Amino acid sequence: MQDPYSRTTDPVKVSVEARLNLRGDAEFLGVRHHHSRPPTAEVRICGIDLSLVTPEESAALASAAEVLAAQHHIAWERAGLLPTPEQVDRVAPR
Structure with a gap:
């Protein structure tokens, strides 16, 4: 076991889950x-x-955003909500 009072030079990274309501x-x-x-x-x-x-990070974010928009559009349809034409342009995948 590592001494809890000693200082380490290597940061320890662990996977965590958090929610911040903003x-x-x-x-x-x-x-x-x-x-x-x-x-x-x-x-x-x-x-x-x-x-x-990197451009790959940008592409991954853009791809995730397109999937999110498509899923959001499907959820609106399933809930029986009819978006206005202005909202359709923002919500519907292109």
């Missing part, structure tokens, strides 16, 4: 160009800035 906006800030590293894609969700480092 209400706010999601804003796509675009691509940020850096002088000393590759460009990053920037997203702000509920005031928290997220930087996507």
Whole structure:
């Protein structure tokens, strides 16, 4: 067993699950160009800035968002809700 009073230089990472109830906006800030590293894609969700480092990360987020939008649309249909034409443009997958 490790001494609980000793300091370690290597951080220990474990898988956790958390829920933070926030209400706010999601804003796509675009691509940020850096002088000393590759460009990053920037997203702000509920005031928290997220930087996507690789194009693969951006693609994974976009893919997940498309699936989420499609599932949300299906859930509205199953609940018998009829979205307005403006909402259809935002909710329906393209």
